[in-house]
Amino acid sequence: MIRSTCPYCGTGCGVLVGPDGAVKGDPDHPANRGRLCSKGSALGETVGPRxxxxxxxxxxxxxxxxxxxxxxxxxxxxxxxxxxxxxxxxxxxxxxxxxxxxxxxxxxxxxxxxxxxxxxxxxCMASAVAGHRRAFGTDTVPGLYEDFELADLVLLVGSNLAWCHPVLFQRLTEARARGTKVVVIDPRRTSTCEIADLHLPIAAGADAALFNLLLAEAARRGLKPVPCEGLEAALHAAEATDPAASGLSVQEIQALYDLWFASEKTVTAWSMGINQSDSGTDKVNAILNLHLATGRIGKPGMGPFSLTGQPxxxxxxxxxxxxxxxxxxxxxxxxxxxxxxxxxxxxxxxxxxxxxxxxxxxxxxxxxxxxxxxxxxxxxxxxxxxxxxxxxxxxxxxxxxxxxxxxxxxxxxxxxxxxxxxxWGEKDGTVTNSERRISxxxxxxxxxxxxxxxxxxxxxxxxxxxxxxxDWTHPAQIFAEHAALSGVAGSLGSDFDISDHAGISIADYDALTPFLWPANARQRGGRFFSTGQFHHADGKARLIAVTPRPVAAPLILNTGRVRDHWHTASRTGLSPRLSAHMAEPYLEIHPDDARRIGLAADGLAEVTGQGGRALLRVTVSDRVPPGHPFAPIHWTGETSAAGRVSALADGRTDRISGQPALKAAAVAVRPFTPAFYAYAIAARPFRPDTDYWATATHARGMTAELAGLAEPDDWLAFGRRLFGLTGAAEVQTLSDPARARHRLAFVEAGRLVAALFADRVPVAVSRSHVAGLLGLAPPETVLAGQAGADMPDPGPTVCACFSVGVNTIVSAIAQGGCLTLEALGQAVKAGSNCGACRPELAALIARHEPRLEAAE
Missing domain, CATH: 3.40.50.740 (Rossmann fold)
Incomplete structure (x- = not known):
């Protein structure tokens, strides 16, 4: 087995790779202790030549x-x-x-x-860097992952940990079971909220206001500041903050006070919801101010913690x-x-x-x-x-x-x-994770x-x-040079010094085990700032006076990740199981906004911003607040006609860090009303050219969602062009022209090679069923669009690790009596690996568990 490190998020999970390319978690790596998320588990599916x-x-x-x-x-x-x-x-x-x-x-x-x-x-993290440098004098991350387990209270701010850092989410979930309290501060009700003792749906962009309120309350209750400058000015700004700016009720703010001041061992962890703002650095410093002023830094189970997005x-x-x-x-x-x-x-x-x-x-x-x-x-x-x-x-x-x-x-x-x-799999070198661990x-x-x-x-x-x-010939030589330069930096007072590894040999580099920096004659690993000494010239920390800046516009688009994809999905998009959970770009919008705009669930929305335009599938949900729809970032011009949501964002940046405000784009939304919708599957790759399309990888080929402003005159000719099929392919059809409903199945050598389902409304077929028929002798249920009684339909994927569909899960709940997450895991494996789907599983249990009829 080869020991390596996952190439996705900043958690930095260790992996073991077998001779056949199979991947599993490394039980000896301190970041993940054998756990992997769905993306890490599917790494073996992304390393081929395709x-x-x-x-x-x-x-x-x-x-x-x-x-x-x-x-x-x-x-x-x-x-x-x-x-x-x-x-x-x-x-x-x-x-x-x-x-x-x-x-x-x-x-x-x-x-x-x-x-x-x-x-x-x-x-993704420039504002964290800038905030660290302002407060500490250098870009130091003071905490360790074990602090999640040692803390009495963990605040998650602008971080959907369940989907974006699933292994850390598992560690926190286990800590909560042992008594750690969890507060989630996020305008959205994300999957992470399923483990929250308190969810605070703050107004978008109001993070600095909330932490100012905490700082002002801390001053009233008595501060325990580290050696610092700027405390008086920071307190003055905090005391001037209007509680209404947070968007929270008095009761919600008081509930946060009760938890914070009852729990000295407190960790505040944040991610893109803080950093991706035109005032991200100030938001970071508002968090750091609170920890510095209350002395909650540099000790086990407490401190501010920036969770990086990239490996x-x-x-x-x-x-x-x-x-x-x-x-x-x-x-x-x-x-x-x-x-x-x-x-x-x-x-x-x-x-x-x-x-x-x-x-x-x-x-x-x-x-x-x-x-x-x-x-x-x-x-x-x-x-x-x-x-x-x-x-x-x-x-x-x-x-x-x-x-x-x-x-x-x-x-x-x-x-x-x-x-x-x-x-990945061919690369040779090192990476550093969010807790400063080099692997x-x-x-x-x-x-x-x-x-x-x-x-x-x-x-x-x-x-x-x-x-x-x-003139290097091996990456070990570059690492040795880097380590030697860090020794020079250490002599100038830099926190980053790994000069223990200056002159490392190729053999020792090949055998290098994960280690925390710093790693030098003066200090090896551990937490920074435990002695109250910081990296400014006078050794003191700096508190920064922060004046919150509200976000204001009729509609502010929030952007982010989905559970099973990474960045622009050039690798995760190669994995069929990672593409199954959410197969197209979407706009999640509050019911009040949907009614006002005229959007229908499963329809399409045209979203325009200062930078460009996108077409997105509509999901109507009260998980997002009114005025703040959400869209994921992963679709490109290669996988969608108009799914590039970063095109909507303008170029506003934080004045200090230069980080763009990707999570706060002012947009306009209106219905996109096509003449037809369609769902297409094929055993071979194809590229649609309709007004709306989004493609996804499937285990048997490729799928696509389509829509167009003009209905084709000849659906058979349209299907042949779409799939690149010649007249030699046999076709089965089922048409209802009055309702513009057309279904075509293309067969070569007795095997289904493509199918097309079109309608005037969003197509209602079992996608998992019909896509699973590719390459098989086509049964009658192809054109029916749903499984027959003798062919169970697993339904849309919920658990990507084991490709378990919603119908399988609901059946296990309703008929098999699987009323706990553990029982579901034992019965159908869902939720038993990375755990990122466990919030969805819990919601399914609550919705579908058998109800006893009241006695007559």
Whole structure:
């Protein structure tokens, strides 16, 4: 078995990979102790050749690595010669390994001499970094995962832990069973609320107001501050906060006070709901203010805790991957820090000021100021705010290089040069999780095609540009250099120092076990700030006066993740079971808003924002508050006609962190009224061209939801074009022209190869049943659209880990007497692995458990 680390969220779960590529949780890894979520469990389904970029390309034509890298080096060198170092940029990713990140940062800041390197981590945790630096003097995460289990009270703020960090959710669920209280602060009633002792549905954007209220109440009850500056000003701002700004009742606020002040061991954990705001840094500091003023930091079971979204967002921070940082948490504005790094690298020139942050970088691309752009391991044409504008900017850039493992992404198709990168299972390096634990990602298969590591690509380009110091032959050498530089940083007072590993050998690197930083002669692991010493020059923390800024608009779109997909789903979308739970982009909207706008459940909505337009399936639900609909981020131009929700967001950013307000886009919504709806399945891939479409992977092929403004004149011809079928395919039809209802099944060699179901209203067929018939001799139930009595229909998937459908679960509840989560797990396996579906299972039990009739 190969020990590696999951490439998804910042939890950093250890995995064991067998010779056949099967994946299971590593029971010895301290982050997950053998647990895995649905995405981690399905990793083995995402490592095949399907969809991979297998060789370099120039202008869409195959090229050798020498040709491609020579061109990259020439174009970057030419831009620097003619327009200066600020004319080039790198845009990288929190999914890179630390070694990749280190090489990119070294090349850009120390040799090209510009800080125009930024990362998609800017979109998810930059405000946490900025808040840490303001309060602590450096970007330090003080807590550990074990604090969830040691705490008496855990506040989750802007974090749907059940879906976004399921393994941490399991750990917290077990802690709650032992007595830990849980408060969820979120405008939405998410799955995480199922374990909440108190759910506080605050007004959108009111997080800083609520923490100001807590701080003011703490002052009334008596503070226990750490050594700090700024307390008086922070208290003045807190005391001026109107409780009504929180959107909560007096009783709800009092309930929070009762829990907080009864529980000294308190952890406050937050994620994108705090960070992705144009005042995200202030929200972070409002949380930090409370912990600093009450002394709840640096001790077991207490402290503020930023939960990172990406597997190596922390590693990127450690090597200075952000445009406003230097390696090893050193400050780019500090001449002594710059000189130390330049001397260590023997660099010919050094960036002397912060570079362009993500939003500003792509606006500089748009303005023609960036002449050469290298995008690595990310898809900004989908994920950036104003995604349509960003795509146009990339398309207009003079020279664009994209390194990616996938052959078809919205960004890759805009590149002049495409470079095939290694994927998970082929990568060799390290990542750092949210609790500062560094773990190895180890390869268990050879690179696919001509794919090469990102660090190798960068180093080869650097050498071709005439730069020395990029002659590594193994990632262990890069890690050793990084560790040695951290020792220099430690001597300058940096918190990040892993110099224990300076000079690490390849053998020791290969055998490296997970460890917490710092790791040096002075300190190994543990919590920061237990002694009350911080990283500002005077050793004191800083409290920041925070004035809450409300979010105001008729409709504010909240965006986020779904349970089983990751980012733009280029990998999770390859897994049939991960695609089954939620197979198309959707808009979750409150019933009052739906009635006012005229939206019907399962219909379609046209959503417009300052940045663009999206078409989304309507889900009507009181889980979201009025005025604040929700839409997930995972659909792209490759998987949906108009599902790119980041296109709706404008480019507003936090003034300090530069993080965009992706969770608060002002939008307009109206019904999208098509002439027809359709559901399509096929054994072979197909690409629809209707006004609305969304595709998903299925175990037997591919599925799609369709809608169009004009009904086809000939449904048979439409079906053949859609599926790319010739006249040789036999067809079975069932039509009701008066109701515009048409059903077609296409058969080749006696096997069902495709089917199409169309109607004037959203199509009512059992999708799990009909898709499961692909490749089989077509029974009569194909056109019926539902299973016969002799063919049970599992229904839509609820448990992705074991592909258990809702009908199977309801039957076990109603007929099998499975009235507890444990009984369901034993009977049908649902909820017995990652646990992320357990809130849904609990709701199904409550809805479908047999009711005893009252005695007459």
């Amino acid at each position: 969809g991979r970029l297998l060789q370099p390309e120039i202008g869409g034509q195959a090229a050798s690595w020498d040709q491609a890298l020579d061109l990259v080096a020439d174009k970057f060198s030419m831009a620097i010669r003619d327009h200066g170092p600020e004319s080039v940029a790198l845009y990288v990713s929190g999914q890179l390994l630390t070694e990749d990140y280190y090489v990119a940062n070294k090349l850009m800041k120390g040799f090209i001499g510009s800080a125009n390197i930024d990362t998609n981590s800017r979109l 190596n967002a922390m590693g990127g921070r450690e090597v200075g991957g952000l445009a406003n940082m230097l390696a090893c948490h050193l400050n780019i504005e500090d001449p002594a820090h710059r000189a130390a790094v330049q001397d260590f690298w023997a660099a010919p020139r050094m960036a002397e000021k912060p570079g362009l942050k993500a939003v500003d970088m792509f606006r500089a691309v748009e303005a023609g100021k960036i002449k050469a752009l290298w995008i690595i391991c990310t898809n900004p044409a989908v994920s950036m705010p104003e995604a349509d504008r960003v795509a146009r900017a990339i398309a207009g850039c003079e020279f664009v290089v994209v390194s990616d493992m996938m052959a078809e992404t919205d960004t890759l198709r805009l590149a002049h040069v495409k470079l095939p990168a290694t994927g 190895r990602q180890r390869p268990f298969r050879a690179p696919m095609g001509q794919a090469r590591a990102d660090w190798w690509q960068l180093a080869q380009a650097a050498r071709r540009m005439g730069f020395a110091g990029f």
